[in-house]
Amino acid sequence: MKFIKIEEKELPVNKIVCLGRNYFGHIKEMGHEKNPDPVIFLKPSSSLIFSGDSVIKPDFTNNLHYEVELVLVIGEKIKNANDEIANSAVVGYAVGLDMTCRDLQSDAIKRGEPWTLSKCFDTSAVISDITPINKYKVNGSESISLYLNNELRQSSTLSKMILNPVEVIKFISSKITIEPGDLIFTGTPEGVGQANIEDEIFASIENIGELKTKII
Numbered sequence: 519m520k521f522i523k524i525e526e527k528e529l530p531v532n533k534i535v536c537l538g539r540n541y542f543g544h545i546k547e548m549g550h551e552k553n554p555d556p557v558i559f560l561k562p563s564s565s566l567i568f569s570g571d572s573v574i575k576p577d578f579t580n581n582l583h584y585e586v587e588l589v590l591v592i593g594e595k596i597k598n599a600n601d602e603i604a605n606s607a608v609v610g611y612a613v614g615l616d617m618t619c620r621d622l623q624s625d626a627i628k629r630g631e632p633w634t635l636s637k638c639f640d641t642s643a644v645i646s647d648i649t650p651i652n653k654y655k656v657n658g659s660e661s662i663s664l665y666l667n668n669e670l671r672q673s674s675t676l677s678k679m680i681l682n683p684v685e686v687i688k689f690i691s692s693k694i695t696i697e698p699g700d701l702i703f704t705g706t707p708e709g710v711g712q713a714n715i716e717d718e719i720f721a722s723i724e725n726i727g728e729l730k731t732k733i734i
């Protein structure tokens with residue numbers, strides 16, 4: 519079992535729920551003409567590592583991609599949440615990386631198969647320290663960025679999210695129950711790309727935090 523620390527409290531990590539296709543720029547770069555509905559997928563808690571840990575490139579991929587994302591930390595059990603409940607269910611935020619085997623994912627999409635192997639491998643979810651909600655509340659204007667070997671690759675703002683954090687929680691909770699210790703990855707902006715062994719990634723979200731990792 520993995521734990522996250524919010525202020526002085528340790529919270530066991532439950533499931534990791536991820537939203538795909540939540541920024542137009544990324545939808546376009548993935549070759550979609552029109553805006554498809556957002557997609558929900560899961561990562562197991564065994565995939566989670568923390569800033570400073572290394573991402574282990576699986577030997578079954580030739581195209582490992584980085585995706586920087588805002589992560590919501592959930593503190594309440596909710597189902598079919600309204601605005602108020604969705605809003606109060608968030609206990610903190612983190613910067614996250616949704617590491618993806620793009621070649622496996624593309625094959626899976628073509629074949630109509632699940633994304634499991636492309637998204638759930640060990641070290642595929644990286645998060646920064648948690649910023650508790652009582653220290654900062656996201657307003658949508660925050661910048662989000664990712665550097666690969668000190669070169670800027672992803673740069674956007676949270677205002678570009680198609681579903682904002684409250685809408686993301688409402689959408690997911692309309693389909694599946696969200697519970698304390700769940701982490702929600704809210705989608706990535708454009709600029710995703712390949713990371714290779716020895717590459718270093720630095721990701722940040724204004725007022726939320728920073729994350730560093732190396733591919734090994």
Ligand code: MG
Pocket residue numbers: 536537538585587616703705706
């Ligand atoms: Mg993603």
